[in-house]
Amino acid sequence: MEIVIRDDAAAVHALAADIVERCVVAGDHLGGPVLGLATGSTPLGVYRELGRRHREEGLSFARARAFLLDEYVGLPTAHPQSYRSVIRDEFAALVDIDPTAIDGPDGEAEDVPAESARYDRAIAEAGGIDVQLLGIGTDGHIGFNEPGSSLVSRTRVKTLTEQTRRDSARFFDSAEDVPHHVMTQGLGTIGEARHLVLLALGAGKADAVAAAVEGPVSAFCPASVIQLHPRVTVVIDEAAAAGLQLADYYRYAAAHKPSWQGW
Numbered sequence: 549m550e551i552v553i554r555d556d557a558a559a560v561h562a563l564a565a566d567i568v569e570r571c572v573v574a575g576d577h578l579g580g581p582v583l584g585l586a587t588g589s590t591p592l593g594v595y596r597e598l599g600r601r602h603r604e605e606g607l608s609f610a611r612a613r614a615f616l617l618d619e620y621v622g623l624p625t626a627h628p629q630s631y632r633s634v635i636r637d638e639f640a641a642l643v644d645i646d647p648t649a650i651d652g653p654d655g656e657a658e659d660v661p662a663e664s665a666r667y668d669r670a671i672a673e674a675g676g677i678d679v680q681l682l683g684i685g686t687d688g689h690i691g692f693n694e695p696g697s698s699l700v701s702r703t704r705v706k707t708l709t710e711q712t713r714r715d716s717a718r719f720f721d722s723a724e725d726v727p728h729h730v731m732t733q734g735l736g737t738i739g740e741a742r743h744l745v746l747l748a749l750g751a752g753k754a755d756a757v758a759a760a761v762e763g764p765v766s767a768f769c770p771a772s773v774i775q776l777h778p779r780v781t782v783v784i785d786e787a788a789a790a791g792l793q794l795a796d797y798y799r800y801a802a803a804h805k806p807s808w809q810g811w
């Protein structure tokens with residue numbers, strides 16, 4: 549794992565945008581880049597920065613495909629808080645990606661297991677995800693893999709913890725409106741992406757980040773599964789790094805990053 553501690557949210561977003569940009573430019577020469585997109589508030593600044601680079605620097609997503617991490621079950625796709633709507637408004641509207649090249653679990657599917665299997669197949673048929681952006685929940689979830697999630701799980705339905713529903717309430721008119729169920733890429737599905745980029749901002753994430761990066765690999769902290777992945781970049785601000793025992797070493801390693809080693 550490479551753990552990068554930046555001064556503030558803007559610097560976290562800029563580095564994550566650098567990683568996505570490099571993937572998009574490299575993927576253009578191959579079959580087209582395949583991006584894994586996260587929702588929640590943390591990655592929004594990455595999408596805004598990529599939108600700026602599209603507008604001002606000509607960064608093109610015309611050949612990109614994208615897959616969402618998760619979706620609420622039972623929320624109409626047209627609802628402004630469905631993750632398809634969020635990605636359409638917060639990412640696709642800012643760049644030139646083909647909206648039909650963005651896939652996500654269908655939260656309105658009648659047969660949820662069949663839709664989950666379709667989704668894993670679709671990712672595999674696209675050749676797998678090149679760069680997967682991840683947020684982290686205060687309970688250690690990635691995607692919506694709540695504590696207790698199998699470390700090798702596939703896309704499936706999950707029941708949100710009360711803590712996650714409380715954390716998500718700010719996006720809805722009232723806390724009761726937050727759905728109880730979601731469909732999420734499993735931890736095994738996420739682990740098949742070639743590069744995982746986990747982002748965290750603020751003191752509220754410090755415990756979860758410490759557990760994910762320095763704690764035992766455990767279903768109790770699903771994000772800890774990133775320790776088993778060969779290519780992970782954790783990009784966090786100072787506040788989210790507050791619980792890390794080896795923070796000074798991570799800063800030192802970043803400052804002495806070999807010049808030939810890119811992101």
Ligand code: PGA
Pocket residue numbers: 587588589590591683684685686689690691
């Ligand atoms: P947040 O959510 O980015 O809104 O903090 C992250 C998550 O729950 O995965």
